[in-house]
Amino acid sequence: MSLPIVAIIGRPNVGKSTLVNRLAGARESIVHDEPGVTRDRTYRRAFWQDREFVVVDTGGLVFDDETEFLPLIREQAMTALSQASAAIFVVDGQQGITGGDQEIASWLRVQKIPVFVAVNKCESETVGAMQTADFWELGIGEPYAISSIHGSGTGELLDELILHLPIMEEVDEPEVRIAIIGRPNVGKSSLLNAFLGENRSIVSPISGTTRDAIDTVITRNGANYRLIDTAGIRRKKNVDYGPEFFGINRAFKAIDRCDVVLLVLNAVDGVTEQDQKLAGRISEEGRACVIVVNKWDAVEKDSYTIYDYQEQLNSRLNFTEWAENIFVSALTGQRVDKILEIVDRAVEQHRRRVSTAVINEVLEESTTWHNPLVTRQGKQGKIYYGTQVSSQPPTIALFVNDPSRFNDNYRRYIENQFRTQLGFAGTPLRLLWRGKKQREGEKIVNRATRVK
Missing domain, CATH: 3.30.300.20 (K homology (KH) domain)
Incomplete structure (x- = not known):
């Protein structure tokens, strides 16, 4: 990215995503009273005064726990910090200093970028001054009393932050917006990582790993592509109100703001009823589409397999019979590099005018x-x-x-x-x-x- 990056770091549930939404001026990151809602790192544009920068929302850091996604969340947070020009360390002013805060502070002190301590949940100025005093003990510098919900105190924090950001000229170049859509566990995040050649998204056999819609910009052959990884979309009756509900809404919004959709299918499962519904929605929204049949390496094949599968696609996905298909393996990288060639053709036809x-x-x-x-x-x-x-x-x-x-x-x-x-x-x-x-x-x- 051509803009400087600011990483938002902290324990789970201290208000990092709320602060990101405040700085970015939009409710894009999912906010919910449950630790571990944010898992991957998500990028949002923000500005203050005459300066523009990118804030990176990261998952809550826990160093002494190896269960479920926590080691992968730490890896994502560390990657975000390695790309950043500065970091905001968010702590909970109402809870006070915890052992987790001290562990994170020890780690941040050895980083070679400026770190700013944001003492969140200080809704009262009088009480806020008392809440922040203890956080001098972290040894990182002056703590700033803020309220991510109301925005109080964020101005003083940003005034100091932008003094430490490099002045970088932004070049607004055209790009193709690609939403990666599909049911849970079909390999959407693995496909994104295969495009990038890095672990940009957390990949796990547990469905529902991705919750936010994650934007990543890549360049191929001089063209820019914005890849949007989204939450797996299950049937509505199986979705409870909470992080998954919000994640699915983000996925539908990703369809709205993209140029072309990669509809990812699991080759082992075949075309399901939910795949048909997603194809119908893509057609209704008027988006270009490429059908990506993933996990092709896991299918036992003979000389007729691909023709039989193609016939199944044509008969069951009649909503998008105009879409080109490609059979890939995100795990091995098989034919992944051909996807963008098909995307280019689809976008060209989507934008085409005939006399x-x-x-x-x-x-x-x-x-x-x-x-x-x-x-x-x-x-x-x-x-x-x-x-x-x-x-x-x-x-x-x-x-x-x-x-x-x-x-x-x-x-x-x-x-x-x-x-x-x-x-x-x-x-x-x-x-x-x-x-x-x-x-x-x-x-x-x-x-x-x-x-x-």
């Missing part, structure tokens, strides 16, 4: 070969002309005499003709069937708007 003349050539040829059926009342649909009205996804308006005279089969026929003759692989294609009454209604609305 009105070309669209009408396709329509003329299509209707010559296959005219709309005549209704029982002896009336026949007629397409006057078509034009592309937007992209991302490509959207074509077809002006007809009466939309009700075109059944679903004929509408699919026209869409297939556009795809056959113009491409649009990897992206949904929207067709708007506009009749004479609709056009007259739009003219009336437009005239009324001009009068106002």
Whole structure:
């Protein structure tokens, strides 16, 4: 990243994610009264005065416990600190100094970057001064009394912090936003790590490891890609209100803000009902899509296996039959490097615009070969002309005499003709069937708007 990085460090449940949300000006990190909610390191942009920087939210540090994810969380926090220009050590002012705080302080004292002690949960100025006094004992420097919830005291902390950040010029370069979506434990975080060649996300056979949507920017062949790893999406009835609930909401928001979705499937499980629902949502949101069949190395194969699997994809994921498929192994790296090539093609088609003349050539040829059926009342649909009205996804308006005279089969026929003759692989294609009454209604609305 071209902006300086500030690592947020501390024990579990001292308010690190709340502080990150305060500094970034958005509720993006998941906040919940449960230790260990944040596990991976997540990056958020922040600014103070005329300076812009990146804050890194990390999991709660515990040095004397080797259970579950704690060793992996420590590794993530240490990686974040190695990239940082400064660190904010968050402690709980209401609880006072703990043995865990002292252990972290001992570790931070040997780091070669400036560290600022933020004594959180000091909602009262009078009480806050008393709460911070004890934290001089940590030997790191002046403790700052703050309230992450209300924002009090954060200004004084940031005034001092930005004096220690290098001035780095940010270059705003275009990028492709890629959301990695799928059920729990299909290998989304392993796929992200395979892209990066490092343990950027915690990988565990325990489902639900990833909870925040994690952004990472990589560059390949001069192009920038923002990879968004997301929480595994289970069926709604199986999700309790809490960290997993918020994580799934972050995953759906990741679909909203991306250009292309990598829908990751588990090759061993095949296409499940939940995979079908996710494919339907991607199509509804109008996002480009690449279907990534992961764990292909774990499938016993013969000369027909890939064809049988391809047939299963086509029949069960009919919502995204336009998406390209690739069979990979994040564990071995098999064909992972080919994914971005397919992403580039999908994004190009997602942003593509076709001239009105070309669209009408396709329509003329299509209707010559296959005219709309005549209704029982002896009336026949007629397409006057078509034009592309937007992209991302490509959207074509077809002006007809009466939309009700075109059944679903004929509408699919026209869409297939556009795809056959113009491409649009990897992206949904929207067709708007506009009749004479609709056009007259739009003219009336437009005239009324001009009068106002």
